[in-house]
Amino acid sequence: MATIIVLDDVYDSGVLIGRILSRKGHEVTPFTEEEEALAHIRKNTPDLAILDIKLKKMNGVEVLEEIKKISPGTKVIMLTGYPTLETARESIRLGASEYCVKPIDKAELEEKVAAVLND
């Protein structure tokens, strides 16, 4: 069981990921605002953060960079509907554990989360 936060500008998307991963016994908190998510991480240092790249104010890569500063132990999975080589490369360089493309299949998500947490 792990603590996971999901940051996605679309609330339903975060809730869905929360529903899928909660069934696997994880504690999932969805966010739509970057500041709230970062404040939560700062306070609770979750095991995993699932970040959308397209956010409201910042982009996912910047949030990733910030997370790695404030909580280096928190693992990060990047999730995007518009994958590009640059963002993928940059995410891996900044310490993201996985780079997934929306729409992600339920089984694939469970599999990748499990793999990252067990790593």
Add this chain to the structure above:
Amino acid sequence: MDKIRFSTKIGLGTSLIVLLAAVLLTFTFSVLGTRILVDESKKHGRVQAENLALRAVDPILSADFLQLKDLVDAVRNVGSNVVYSFVQDEAGNVLAHTFSNGFPVDLLKANILPPDQKLSIRLLNNGQILIYDFAVPVRIGQSRIGTVRLGLSRTDIQQTINELLHPVLGVSLATLIVAVFLGSLFASRITRRINDLRAHAEALVTGDLMAQAAPKPTANCWEILNCKLEECAAYGDDTRPCWHTAGTRSKMRNGTTSCSRCPVYLTNSGDEIQDLAETFDYLALTLRLHLEELYEAEKAMARQQELLRTVLDSTPDHVCLLDRQGTILALNRAYAEFLGLSPTEAVGKPEETLLPEGDPLNDRSMLEVMFRSGRIVNREVQVVRNNRRLWLHVIRVPVRGASGNITSVLRTTRDITELKSYQVQLIQSQKMESLGTMAGGVAHEINTPLGIILGYAQLLLEDLPDGNPMRDDLRIIEKQTQVCKRIVAGLLDFSRQGESEMQGMCFNNSIMEVITLIRHPFELERVYIVTDLDDRMPVINGNPEQLKQVWVNLFTNARDAMPGGGVIHVRSRLMRDDGIVQLCIADTGTGISPGDITQIFDPFFSTKGVDEGTGLGLSISFGIIESHGGSIVVDSPVPLEDYPQKPADQDDIDYGPGTLFTVRLPLDCSGDDLESL
């Protein structure tokens, strides 16, 4: 008169003048001489008559008739021209006379002297000679005692005059002969010089412009003026006088501005004929210079014409000049070859007889419009030549003559089929670029809700127990969402081609890997792949996976177009000069209709069934090739030279018009691959 020679005219004129002068002189001399001699004779006769009258007084008074007879005889003998003399008394009786054969009585009445008159002269004709008869009174004081009559021969006087006229006539004749001789001499000299001038003029007419008519100057100007002006045009030229040489620099002496007072002119100038000859020489010189300029201009024009001809003949464009009736006035080699004639054969022929009927170039009405309006007409037309559809850019320009009227129309025709195809490609590229951008945006926006639908469907599937009928509905939702997911992923692939990883790769290997993979399954469907790969293939800079995706797409499309089997001909060529490598994939399938061929690269355009494809394969391939800096074009039906060779053992296959995809990719020039291969 005009036909008489000039020398004859001068001789005749001179002779006539002299003859006229002689006649006038003789006539005048004769008249004046006669008058003078007659007057003198009259005076002489009167004096003799009066003298006789004085001497006859005494004999009359004394009636001494013998003395009277002596007196009249003496008078008769003294004057050789005295024909007769006689004395009458107061009553008119003849007292003494000189007639030996009897006195002619009629003579008394021929000249009756009135009483108060001192002299009476009458001209008498005795039938032989003319006689001046003088009648003088014999007086004593105021009394008249008789009359003296004296006859002088007028004929003798005339003889004297005639004797005087003979030398005059002789002198006149001699003068006439001398005048004719000198006149002929002068005339012959004049005519000789005129003949020289005429011969010179004839030489000019026949083109001998070097002939010299005037004599050379007797002294050269630079010697007379003692000048050293070597830059002067006249300096050193001893063939013509300096006043006919343009550009003489010698200043006039004595401050005169006219040549007429120049010592050179005074020394060398001649008469009017020499002036005329010099003018002829000057005319010849001027003509020679003008002709030389003309020849030079002619040569330059010939060079220009040759250059123009070369330019026109070297261009692949079809150029021709047409008159109002559409007759070919001139044409270049390219057009003549197109018409299948030599340029000389084509000139003069009506163009409509050489072009196929209905050809857009075969347009007489357009010619008429141009001749009327005088406007330049610029059109792009489509024609069919040798079973090929061509785009031609036709420019018609009116050509005006010297009067400003339109005399002909110059038509230039350029084959712009290739340019048109590039334009179509460019438009296609732009269309695909904007479609790509749009597709990327749409995919991104759809991905999130699609993910949510898929996720919740899967959650619900997990929640529902087996056997629940709703599970089937949810599975359909999941399945169709997965289809949507694939479409969106394809759209993303199409839109993000430029972001892929590029590396040096072997072009042939990339193709062969795909062919190796598909050859067997294709052959099961009776689709045979024939390869003709250029073994000099260099390494290109590309994304191997993406390019393989393109080849797979193209091969799959080819196979799908040949449901009953067929041949795929794969040919690669290194075009080192163009810096590209070219791959041609030709099939023997059903081909693409002209209406579809412009849309096949559009996303979601597909002629296949609903479940057989997404319509993104060629769009993605197009995007990949574009992102590699290359191009992909399609031709259908396949041109004859590219049509795959049919296998001998597969006679039952139904071969179609086929489709040819041509991919061109730039070579990787960054390394030494080009040279090593």
